[in-house]
Amino acid sequence: MSDITPADDRLHVAIDCLVVGERPSGVERAVAGLVEGLAATEPPDQRFSLLIAEGREDRLQAREQMALIEAPAWAGRRAGRVLWEQLLAPARLQAGRVGLVHGAAYVLPLAWDGPSVVTVHDTITLTHPEWCQWHNVIHYGLVMTQSVLRADAVIVPSEFTKRELVVQLSVEPGRVHVAPLGVGEEFAPAAEEAVARVRERHRLPERYLLCIGNVEPRKNLEAVIAAFDLIAGAIPHSLVIAGKRGWKCGPIVRAIQRSRLAERIRWLDWVPHEELVALYSGAEVCVQWSLHEGFGLTPLEAMACGTPAVVSDGGALPEVAGEAAEIVPLAAGAEGLAEVLLVLVGDPARRTERSRRGIEHAARYTWAEHARIVSQVYREVWRAQV
Known part of the structure; x- marks a missing residue:
């Protein structure tokens, strides 16, 4: 990749990838997946530049023909990212003769006055601010709202998120396009040797139940821990939690410490992407009993690895997991989850x-298809301008 964009007559799209960090999860992986899908499908009428912080280029699997609009390293941190996006990015975009900007993680540079698309992965800062960090509530409440209202088109990962966005911000439904996320081709049942290596590296037991995702309120891990406590005496399994420490996680940490079987609850913190396939494959069941999800990539990745998934009816999870997963309504409580x-x-x-x-089921979700839908949105927005 280079910082020089060759001149041609294709639509020049700049994708804001500044959110992609050193320990990616959730939205960051969705942004990287979009780039991967666009690189693989190579829309013939479009070319791409990626806004990325210095030193983060290796987090994106992009082809050489994708150019870079590189921000300083400090723009990779939260406050720096907001500052650079809103104050400095517009001039760089104009200098690079960008035709359309895609805010791939909730927000656009608001001073950009050209064609634009924004992706909203979920609406929890609007619907459940109590689950979020206060600065995210303020930032997204202001900047995401304005981005959605100004954008020529809005992309969401699920019909559920589309409905929420239309209700919360009175967006015209025709402006909102659903582009389900994808599952990387690397997610498939792992070889026994790979599972054994990950099990040894993390000192995991032979049989375990698995939760993957940031340790934060909406993941509902306290209820999962309560369900595990109810059945742990009847099964030999451990509960393994793989996810970096998130915000407002104190009650979850205390729930682990108070558990009567705390020695059988393993919190691995963040796990590198290259270990996820084996971690999923070694689990007997993957549990995502979230209070709310804008999509729900974790159960799909588990399914792709051959691991049964148990999900809640929170947010988009039933829509995404479909009949391939065991769906336990949140109203069933920890007792209902324990029973299943x-x-x-x-x-x-x-x-x-x-x-x-x-x-x-998981094979239906690919980054190439996600990119195809997004690319078509770019095309429609651009054609409406000329």
Whole structure:
């Protein structure tokens, strides 16, 4: 990749990737997946520049023909990112003769007055600010709202998020396009040797239940821990939590410490991407019993690795996981979750069937298809300008 964009007559799209950090998860992985999909599909009428902080280029799997608009390293930190996006990015975009800007993570540079697209991954800062960091509530409440209202088109990962956005911000439904996220081709049942290496590296037991994601309120880990406490006496499994420490995680940490079986709850913190496939594959069940998800990539990745998924009915999870997962309504409480987990771990035939259906279901979600939909949105916005 280079910082020099060759002149031609294709639509020049700049994608804001500043959110991509050193330990990516969630939205960051979605942004990287979009870049991966666009690089693989190579829309013939479009070319791309990536806004990225210095030193973060290796986080994106982009082809050589994707140019860089490089921000200083300090723009990779939260406050620096906001400052650079809003005050400095517009001039760089204009100097680079960009035709369309895509704010791939909730926000646009508001001083940009050309064609634009913004992706909103979820609406929790609007609907559930109590689950969020105060500065995100203020920032997204102001800048995301203005970005959505100013953008020529809005992209969301699910029909659920589209409905929420239309209600919360009175957006015209025709401006909102659903582009489901993808599952990387690397997510497939791992070889026994790879599973054994990850198990040894993290000192994991032979049988475990797995939760992956940032440790934060909406992941509802306190309820998962309570459900595990209810059934731990009847099963040999441990509960493994893989995710970096998030905001307002004190109650979750205390729930782990107070558990009567705390020694069988393993918190691994953030796990590198290259270990995720083996971690998923080694788990007997993957649990994502969130209060709210704008999409729900974790259960799909687990399914792709052949691991049965148990999800809640929070947000978009039922829409995304479909009939391939075990869906336990949040209203069932920890007791209801415990009951389903106990049945699933005790029934190998049921797990095998869930595994088969999950692999088939996850195969429908690819980054190439995600990129195809997004690329078509770019095309439609551009054509409306000329």
